[in-house]
Amino acid sequence: MSAGVSKGGGVSAPVxxxxxxFGRRLVxxxxxxxxxxxxxxxxxxxxxxxxxxxxxxxxxxxELWFSGPVTRAFLTDEAVADLLPSLGRLFAGWAxxxxxxxAIGVAxxxxxxxxxxxxxxLHFGRSVxxxxxxxxxxxLFKIGTPMQLASIVYGVVWPVLINSMDGARTVDRQYIETxxxxxxxPWQRLTRIILPGASPKIFAGLRLSVSLALIMMIISELVGxxxxxxxxxxxxxxxxxxxxxxxxxxLLGLLGILLNxxxxxxxxxxxxxxxxxxx
Amino acid sequence: MIEHRLGRAALGALGIAAFIAxxxxxxxxxxxxxxxxxxxxxxxxxxxxxxxAEFRADVLATLAACASGLAIAVAVAVPAGLLLGTVxxxxxxxxxxxxxxxxxxxxxxxxxxxxxxxxxxxxxxxxVVYTCTWPVLINTLYGLTDVxxxxxxxxRSFGFGPVAVxxxxxxxxxxxxxxxxxxxxxxxxLIVAVSVELLAPGDGGIGAFQSLAGSANRLDRMLAAPxxxxxxxxxxxxxxxxxxxxxxxxxxxxxxAAS
Numbered sequence: 001m002s003a004g005v006s007k008g009g010g011v012s013a014p015v016x017x018x019x020x021x022f023g024r025r026l027v028x029x030x031x032x033x034x035x036x037x038x039x040x041x042x043x044x045x046x047x048x049x050x051x052x053x054x055x056x057x058x059x060x061x062x063e064l065w066f067s068g069p070v071t072r073a074f075l076t077d078e079a080v081a082d083l084l085p086s087l088g089r090l091f092a093g094w095a096x097x098x099x100x101x102x103a104i105g106v107a108x109x110x111x112x113x114x115x116x117x118x119x120x121x122l123h124f125g126r127s128v129x130x131x132x133x134x135x136x137x138x139x140l141f142k143i144g145t146p147m148q149l150a151s152i153v154y155g156v157v158w159p160v161l162i163n164s165m166d167g168a169r170t171v172d173r174q175y176i177e178t179x180x181x182x183x184x185x186p187w188q189r190l191t192r193i194i195l196p197g198a199s200p201k202i203f204a205g206l207r208l209s210v211s212l213a214l215i216m217m218i219i220s221e222l223v224g225x226x227x228x229x230x231x232x233x234x235x236x237x238x239x240x241x242x243x244x245x246x247x248x249x250x251l252l253g254l255l256g257i258l259l260n261x262x263x264x265x266x267x268x269x270x271x272x273x274x275x276x277x278x279x
Numbered sequence: 280m281i282e283h284r285l286g287r288a289a290l291g292a293l294g295i296a297a298f299i300a301x302x303x304x305x306x307x308x309x310x311x312x313x314x315x316x317x318x319x320x321x322x323x324x325x326x327x328x329x330x331x332a333e334f335r336a337d338v339l340a341t342l343a344a345c346a347s348g349l350a351i352a353v354a355v356a357v358p359a360g361l362l363l364g365t366v367x368x369x370x371x372x373x374x375x376x377x378x379x380x381x382x383x384x385x386x387x388x389x390x391x392x393x394x395x396x397x398x399x400x401x402x403x404x405x406x407v408v409y410t411c412t413w414p415v416l417i418n419t420l421y422g423l424t425d426v427x428x429x430x431x432x433x434x435r436s437f438g439f440g441p442v443a444v445x446x447x448x449x450x451x452x453x454x455x456x457x458x459x460x461x462x463x464x465x466x467x468x469l470i471v472a473v474s475v476e477l478l479a480p481g482d483g484g485i486g487a488f489q490s491l492a493g494s495a496n497r498l499d500r501m502l503a504a505p506x507x508x509x510x511x512x513x514x515x516x517x518x519x520x521x522x523x524x525x526x527x528x529x530x531x532x533x534x535x536a537a538s
Binding site for chain 2: 028029030031032035050113116117118119120121123124125127128129130131132133134135136138139140211214215218219222223230233234236237242245246248249252253256257259260
């Protein structure tokens, strides 16, 4: 919200003003370095075995994954071996679940009786904690990528599906009727009226799905994997490598922040017409 | 209207029956792999599970961790949110910290939690607390931005202090948003609790039940457990939604929401 405001103001305002408002926002981040410094001091003085100081964690993080050669963007062999499969599965599973969820959801939402037919089933499917199906998938697919993809897809698909269905069902009737007057083809009606009309709801579901995909990626790697970030953390657990475990937590936290920011940016671009129309 | 609703319910029941029949048929004609038990077998196992004391104890262990974790999270997050929301300086300072901690996926903390807590039940509760704190906190803060400034000013002009204003005006008016935050949190508690149980099945729980069923190669029992977990999740969601509607009827009337 505040980012949108400052961006809008920056178009006509001189650069100096823009910079000072950015500086003013940056000032409010003062607590972050203070908190890290306190954490460092407290952990150093307490010598707690399970809480290594942040400098040690960052050191381990760097050593494990980001101390590689410049030609490979500083990534180490471990980083390539751990991060790429994890991220690949995350995106593949998320994309597949979102595509299926939107397609099926919109189709169901356009038919009154079909949506009534499947609604209780969908709400039940959504209520099943996806982690309870991870051991089932483990039996069906054995350890490896298919099992992890199945876990991610199951975790992600429900909020997307249900929100898409809701969105498609509540598209303004007048728009549809106007489209009929202009003799839009079914395809045009879908892409010009129904999908845009449903998109705010669809995006609400997609937003929920980002963090769910990350959770399911991690848990599926912790339970059944021979590679990936989660597996590396479990290995650190069994080797009593506490800093490496914390490094994994920090890495996954950063990943969470990045994914959220990327998604919000994407949403802002795609839905800019919607906010414009409402304000 | 009632007829319409009845029609929808009948269609929904038909959908469930059709799904069960199709799943059974797929099993009979061999569309699904041999290892997967037939739908009827899974349903029969699921129907028998509540008679087993073991299973009841496992479900209770999971629910206890979820409930106590949620209660602790609410007890921490609501006062914290109230403090943040009423003192702008604190809010603006702490906000970035919250935005950095919130995206850390709770399940990534499982390995470290398994070290910190020797009892798996405690690890479960702690992770549920971590997971639930954020939605409750964020929704509390959001609700506090929606407080009617006139009501606050009125109380202030009658000589009430900031604490009284926070407790008498801000908290009640943010309560519907807090309730929404709690409902969002509830849906994640089971996911997190079961995750811990799968990795550290020491103290029982639905996940531990599944691990045991897995080592005994009983896929029907492994599938029956999610069935019950789904029903419990559904019941919890319905319960919280109904409670929200009932308690905060005044709020819906005021904001003019239709549903």
